[in-house]
Amino acid sequence: MIKLAITILDVQKKTGYSLSTISKYLNGGNLREKNRIAIEKAISELGFKPNQIARGLRNSKTRTVGVLIPSLSNLFSTTIITAMEKVLQKNEYGVIICDCGENAEIEAQKTQFLIDKKVDGIITMPFSLDSTHLALAQKSGVPVVIIDRMLSPFECDVVLVDNLNASYCAVEQLIIGGHKRIGIICGPQNIFTTEERLKGYLRALDDYYISLDNTLIKFGDYNIESGYEKLTELWSLENKPTAIFVTNYEMTIGAIMAINSLSIDVPNELSIIGFDNIQLSAVVKPPLSVVSQPMEKIGEVVAKLILKRMNGDNSDFPQILRLKTEMEIKASVKKI
Amino acid sequence: MIKLAITILDVQKKTGYSLSTISKYLNGGNLREKNRIAIEKAISELGFKPNQIARGLRNSKTRTVGVLIPSLSNLFSTTIITAMEKVLQKNEYGVIICDCGENAEIEAQKTQFLIDKKVDGIITMPFSLDSTHLALAQKSGVPVVIIDRMLSPFECDVVLVDNLNASYCAVEQLIIGGHKRIGIICGPQNIFTTEERLKGYLRALDDYYISLDNTLIKFGDYNIESGYEKLTELWSLENKPTAIFVTNYEMTIGAIMAINSLSIDVPNELSIIGFDNIQLSAVVKPPLSVVSQPMEKIGEVVAKLILKRMNGDNSDFPQILRLKTEMEIKASVKKI
DNA sequence: TTGTAGGCGTTATCAA
């Protein structure tokens, strides 16, 4: 309970050197070898640690990056964060992670929280379409990088994947396999990725002159339950699909559970392509075909981009980085 | 790019009132109605926001709680955090979330990071058994609350569940159902929860005079893949189990996938009890029996406890709060 | 009720 705040002053008392000399030591300035050693010794003996808050006040730099995502229970976000952190850590930046529980109001609050904490940069996967707070941060000199979606007309660096073509390729594979009734389980409506992935689906059908059947398009919630539910709905159609494309990881898990519950024979009765997590694709039987996003890569790219911005390099602003997805077709897809 | 830091000084210039009067306004002191209004107006016109860093330096209070968990890709942790945040937010505390990627060294670093950020309290689900850094924080007056495990001999507030009895009850149900060959898929060895849950299993067997077969005990990694793998291993035994208890959520998902892949008939060939997430239990067929931990409750209890400590109330220290789990037996368990 | 002054711990500037 005793506050034992050791400050430079204590080091000063112990060594006799001035504050500025000690400060210089801390910040890697030049000083006489003898003095350096004496100070070093005193510091380690006292267990002195510079007060980061005071530093932050003085320098208006906190060497901290704020990360804001819609929800913590989403593999895509958390995997990216983990990768991102590694790079940032290597560059001696700390990370503050926030989630907004998919609530626009809280999102605004949290953005403000990060700004209040004087983070040197913000990485966010925006939930609402309102970029007011982010624009504010950006204007006041805090670089912002958005992941996974665009927030037009807000001018901002963005890192995302080529959702449209990813989706297009997956559906194309199914078409090439001879499928004509192809179901899709999308995310929530009005979400950027949902729209892009749906567009890819529509374009593929269009390009191959397959007529559209709206009953084959389902909108879920990007979670396990809705994957289960939407697959069940698709399977209960009178005119069942012969193939289904599921557009995120959690829903893919749910869909597989439904498939198993309904004892659907994959791929003989139904072909399926899922999303993300190649590990999973190896773990289920038959091996699951998946479109996988380069999550680690995204994390790294985002981290490097924000580092560049925080270093004051504003070249090519706003930078839109579109990474390519990969597709692995396995036994879960059958030619008919 | 232009730093437009508006400070109290600007408010002073605009209103003519002194710094302390304005400060008083900010901190809810008494001032004349007229002045209050004038200041309020100036503040909102200027868009002034008190600098939290400066406040932190001055008050050595940041109204921020640090949260440190082993991994972000774990439903249990993230659900607790989400619940916890709600309570903290209501009390005007912000939260800094950190994960250590299940790496002891990074865990120590992150703990230090939180201390450096001068958080007012730390909530952690420790990964390593080394409590040095936490003890340091605690000693310097930052309350620490541990969740989900104990870190003896470190004296600390703890919130966890009654793992042993939860496990005991689940296994007991299977035994009552007539099962004698009961498999268990545990977490990694030497982990607190693994040990407690295994103890419950062993004790139940013992209490009911069922002889122990070590081949029925598998240690996984608390993730989907290992659930899949360990269930497959159990099913490949010559002398198969008739029932299996899976001891966390991710492994339960994996186990279900394996069950489906292997076309195991639940509950006729195999009874199964999983862990956590009642939603899931409703979503699969047959409905899954689960032991569920009160994750939201844990979050709330933890938040309240740390709030109490941060308010200087150290009564009943160290407090060990053991919450009860719930069990729902459904069609996935069959009497034989 | 309002204002003055000093300090929280650090660093940058400038002089020695």
Add this chain to the structure above:
DNA sequence: TTGATAACGCCTACAA
């Protein structure tokens, strides 16, 4: 190379 001093923005005695 080292040291004194003045900030960074805010809050709290204390005095008026």
